[in-house]
Amino acid sequence: MMDKPAKLARNLTLFDVYAMSTGAMFSSGLFLLPGIAAMATGNSVFLAYFLAGFLILPAMYCMAELSTAMPKAGGTYYFLDRAMGPLMGTIGGLGSWIAVIFKSAFALVGMGAYLGIYLDLPFKVTAIVLAIAFGAINIFGAKETTQLQRILVITLVVILVGFTLLGLKAAASGPEPLFELNTNYGSFFKSGLVGFVSTIGLVFVSYAGLTKVASVAEEVQNPDRNIPLGMTLSLITATALYTLGTFVLVKIMPAEQLTNSLTPIADAGRIFMGNWPFDIGVILIVVAAIAAFASTGNAGIMSASRYPYAMAKDKLVPDDLAKLGRYKTPTISILLTVGIMVIVIQLFDVQSVAKLASAFQLLLFMLVCGAVIVMRESRISTYKPGFKVPLYPWMPIAGILIGFWLIIEMGILAIGFTGTIVIACVLWYNFYASQRVSRRGAIFHVHERLGRNTYDGLEHELMSIIHDRTQAQNLSYEAVIARSVVTDFRYGKYDLEQVQDMVKDISMDRHSLSDEIATDISKGEFNFRALSEGIRLAIRLDKRLEEPELYIFRFGPKARILFDIDGADALHTMMVLICPPVPAGLDMRIAGHLAEIIGGEGFEQRWLDATSEAELNDVLVRDDHFLHLPIENIPALASQIGVPLAEIVMPQDVSLALVERGGDMLYAAPSLVLEAGDTIALIGEPSSLEEMRRQAKKTSPN
Template sequence: MTDTVTHAAGSSGPDDKKLAKDLTLFDVYAMSTGAMFSSGLFLLPGIAAASTGNSVFLAYFFAGFLIMPAMYCMAELSTAMPKAGGTYYFLDRAMGPLMGTIGGLGSWIAVVFKSAFALVGMGAYLGIYLDLPFEITAIILAIAFGAINIFGAKETTTLQRVLVVTLVVILVGFTLLGLKAALEKNGSLIVFNPEYGAFFKGGLVGFVSTIGLVFVSYAGLTKVASVAEEVQNPDRNIPLGMTLSLATATVLYTLGTVVLIKLLPGEALFGSLTPIADAARVFAGDWPFDIGVILIVVAAIAAFASTGNAGIMSASRYPYAMAKDRLVPERLAELGKFKTPTLSIMLTVAVMIGVIYIFDVASVAKLASAFQLLLFMLVCAAVMVMRESRIPTYKPGFKVPLYPWMPIAGIIIGFWLIIEMGTMAIAFTGMMVIGCIVWYNVYASRRVNRRGAIFHVHERLGRNAYEGLEHELMTIINDRTQAENLSYEAVIARSLVTDFRYGRYDFELLVDLMTIEGESRYGIDPTVTRKILASETPVFRPISDGVRLARYVDARVKEPELFIFRFGPSSRLDMNLEDSEGLHTLMVLLSPLKPAGLDMRIAGHLAEIVQGEGFEPRWLSARSEAELNDVLVRDDHFLHVAVETLPRLKAQIGKPIGDLIGLGDVVVALIERGGKTRIATADNVIQNGDIVALVGEPNDLVALRLASATEEGEV
């Protein structure tokens, strides 16, 4: 006989200690884009053009391509482990807490210096209109942006959206009007101005060194990884947001420098620290009230402000994440009233103020860029470690293309650019690494007992792995798929159980049943289940002594579906399975590709149930659908009732399920009518005598029962 049984497994409620998931795709785009446009466009073009002449626009163009390996490696790690701390968290879990300390403290210091530099630059532009010292203005701005960050990620990114939209709109206008003016002035947009000397003014060496100089203009692109825990649907939004941001920056950088070359004399550009404003004067100098230049100043202020604001937001997540792992004082992991790491933000702002007051920020920020390149190299290496560790629970929602060549290219590019930056930059990077190592050995080493995924690579060479990482990654998968919790409960409610009490059966017969029932009940393409048979050796893994599960992921499957085959003592299964003594149940789970890891989440819940106390005797002794329901279903997430016994449903008999009201987040998963069970759809009409399976969170089910009881006058 074929019985349909329902079963739901619980999920934890919201964790008050977790950061709120407030960030959308546009927020990811705004943060990445805003972190890139500051000195890279409003300061560096003149310096870069002095080194390579007409080819400066190609230097920006190629630099945009060279950042891609690091960007895609960061995207893969961010979708596999969307946790606060970004680079720190990735390096810690891949290579261990020592490397995590280097990545975390180093990233924090580097971002603090670069963000302080951005605020000083903003103070310089504001100084055109305000009679205040640059440093005082920058300190006031740091405090203001810190306060906004404390109020919440959403509030921070609302400001970021405004700044980035303003910036991009003005820069697009500058580029289009500038290209039009260049065409009118020169009659052509061919990028060659004799005043700049040869196309490659400094030869190939000068061109390559210029690429290294402007490469850091794109470094802010990856800052979003540090707030990945707060991003909605990170599998899609992080890689897509970063890609759109890189495309925007590359186009505006490249075409913007074309405008500069076409409109400004060579000597005017080489010595300029405000090249965009100078170019705007050429085609907008006669506009009323000097509005063209004013708009460029507004864009520059927006650029520096967005870099400083995004910098405070991302930098504060490093000490927060490290504090959760006890690598720095644990108080820094405390969340404030607005679910933001208030103490970490305050510490970041305080250090930033000290940097602005004490150091020559511009010089130190440039040196910190070399450390950022080292981190890019380590992130690329971390992807290779995680892949080669072959941890089953490492399930990135986005994978680096052309693996392993893309990460290898990222390591080579980073090494080459660090060498190009000179002795001082290398020395500064070395000192930062040594300082992080000293902190780890003096403070953190005795507080942690954790190893990275690199030990799983070592395991293949005969050493020990760290199993705690597998459990942590499984927890991350659970967090990433929280939006699918109800989907999970529903798929268990739809699970098809076939009970083989007598006779002999083989795997081909099981696949035949899955093909027939899968197409008729779930609309699954028959070629999907036939593909399982073609694999010849299905992989059934034990989740208890008597139960084995096989998982298959296919893009043609729209919703996860579960097939369960139970074998009685008088039946026999003809399959070549090792250690099959005592085997009584096979399960086959078909899942879609997205979200990544959902199949593992369902498998984990199934294992939790079948390994529960008393499962096996109850499961083997069950003889009816109701009894099977009692065994498989977690009562707190499932309600199996006759429609007439639940007044809120009884009052709506005759309505389609899609029109039912008053159920909240509770879902009608199954309808039993006339001895047959069917999957509930929106157009199924509730009738007298129906028995329904309701699935939902425990609190929602309790609320529904209490509401029905109140309407019946029982309470």
């Protein structure tokens, strides 16, 4: 038997997502760039930062949608590859890897510069040592990496909040009113509207780190919630601190001092905190700057290393880069990333190249927005994002236009650098990867005339992603099937309206649904799909349901079926799945699980041979996840006879699905009281059920 491919551990929480996104944004954007931006637009610099935060929204929303639909390592690479094909994936993956390496190297050099305020250390040597140290932390595990990230971001945000509040207080106590222009900077739009717009493009890249968390989406717990929420909280934090922080700078600092400063936050702090003992105010700001650059460098190594890891799994780069080390991290990919970063720090003018790499980041934002449009228009049934871009398609279109405009604003040198990276990626794909891959992107699903080139493997891959996203809920899928309401019709004539009426009656009786909800669920069009020649499934979504319910109708050989659907002559079973729309993909997962069971060897014959509801449930539920025993033979439950189900204590990883009493199958309602003589249907993990089987053998008579 082949070993399953190693997977990254899914252990990053909402706060880890927030910490990574926030830490990836605060570095040069606040601690180096404000002076340059103020030189261009004067008093309105804070407004430029504020508007730039809004302009990142389309890219952020598009990245969040793709991350919740396809939470896989590699982020941008994976999205572009699956949406537009492996050539675009290669451009996105290798290009992102290069761009993140340059920007992370720049952050580490900046950290060395701030350390140099108090320590006589060479910038580049310090940056190289830091790169190696952060690389080692990354190797020990994502959780260890994010624990450091948490500390850095908490330190950074607390100090910056303190700086902002104290700075606003100092500005309000100054000779000029708080909201009056600082005349040292001239008019509000110093260089006119054109200069202001150009400054927005300049500071926009300060927010680019926001989306880096997508590259580690495979390691995020509950990505449907934690990725979009974490990114949103991070953007709110960054926009507030960027806007208010730069407002403090232009109110506190003379224009000449700010525009010539490479450490503007520290210089501003010296003005209103310089009289603190031991220079503690400025020291804290330096600590914040170091935390900012360190968090950017640390998060950069983590996210950058996932690009070659993901590409290696897809055969676009050498396979060794996909190997996980003993700590379940892509060790070889991390080592390569750190090695290239050390070379970049040593040989290049990192600041200049990092600015050029920002133009490529803007190109990636455009492509990601385009990928959302491709995935939506492909109509692939297994594309089930847990978060959807609002105002589709206008939001992704706006993201494409914003990216194009900002690239033009960055000038010919940035455009040339971006073009060089693209050409290098195309050459790599043509000479190395093109013969190793056969898949195509979702773009081939978009138009009917390209239908002959669709790649069916993509739909199966997205289905497997849905399974991985909802792995913690798999036990509930088994429970849905086990507690399904099975109705056996042996005689009579039946049409679709009668089946709908039965769905309504059963849902009201067994699941306590109101007449209104039950009527809405049962009426309307049922689109049936074939799970086998004789079994059809219809799925209805309703947000008023708290959990999925499955209704099964089996028709015997003497029952006459009057349904106007293809293949009705062979039909013997109809299934109706009523499912809440959240979590996304839940309906597809249950349908896939049913198809897997029904496709098993000998299933239909055993299904047709079953003579009771209990036997039908036994046939339908997988043996390794199912246990059907008298209550007296289950020690954990025998001691709880007479107790309502809502109050019983169940073993870990096991749930009670059905109770058979006197030949009747009773739904496991919370108010149902266990009685002696009951036969219990349990659903659980195989290891837990096997232990209960062993206990049952000990208690049963010889």
